[in-house]
Amino acid sequence: MTKKSPAASPPLCPCESGAAYSTCCSRFVADFAETPASDAEQLMRSRYSAFVLEQRDYLLATWHASTRPSQLDFEPGCRWLGLQVKAFSCLDETHAEVEFVARYKLQGRAVRLHERSRFVKEQGRWFYLDGDQF
Numbered sequence: 076m077t078k079k080s081p082a083a084s085p086p087l088c089p090c091e092s093g094a095a096y097s098t099c100c101s102r103f104v105a106d107f108a109e110t111p112a113s114d115a116e117q118l119m120r121s122r123y124s125a126f127v128l129e130q131r132d133y134l135l136a137t138w139h140a141s142t143r144p145s146q147l148d149f150e151p152g153c154r155w156l157g158l159q160v161k162a163f164s165c166l167d168e169t170h171a172e173v174e175f176v177a178r179y180k181l182q183g184r185a186v187r188l189h190e191r192s193r194f195v196k197e198q199g200r201w202f203y204l205d206g207d208q209f
Contacts, residue, residue, distance in 0.1 A: 089127040090120035091158050100124035104133045111201065112137075115171035115194035116163040118201040123177060127155040139195055139202040155179045162191075169196040 088099035102110045103121040112118035118137060125133045129149050138144070155177070162174040174191045192206035 088120075089124040089155065089158070092120065096124070104128070104130050107133055107136050111199065114163075114165070115192075115196075115201050116160060116173050118194060118203065119173040119175060119192060120158070120160070122203060123155075123158045123175075126177075137201075137203055139197075139204045142203075142205050150181055153179055153181050156185075170194070171196075171201070 085095035085097055088094050088096040088101075090100050092099050100121040101124075103112050103117070104125050112121055122134060122137055124130075125137075126149075131147050131149075134147055135143060157178045159176045160173060161176060162172075164172045166172065171194045172191055173194065175189075177188045177190075179186050179188070189209040190206040191209070193204040194201050195204050196202075
């Protein structure tokens with residue numbers, strides 16, 4: 076009698092929602108043009124996932140044109156460790172803020188990024204505008 080091995084679980088989303096990546100942030104990162112984030116928190120979580128997975132095109136596409144850098148590079152050896160959303164505020168129909176803490180390791184050193192990010196909605200899509208770090 077052969078024993079059946081359990082099916083492998085799909086990888087969890089880097090945004091720490093508890094959902095599988097394939098049903099969480101993947102849909103936004105894979106096709107921003109067809110599936111925009113429904114709110115600023117969802118966009119922030121998908122951008123975190125894109126940083127973890129080094130998805131440059133998505134990050135630039137979801138960065139507001141007025142503050143978008145001309146290029147985006149990733150730190151070699153950066154290992155993202157986790158995300159905690161601390162607060163989400165809709166200021167009005169087109170402006171929102173998300174406060175979060177993202178942790179990562181770079182060259183063996185632990186780093187904690189605590190930011191209140193500002194987002195703006197234009198033509199039905201949310202964009203990262205800028206943020207204040209604590």
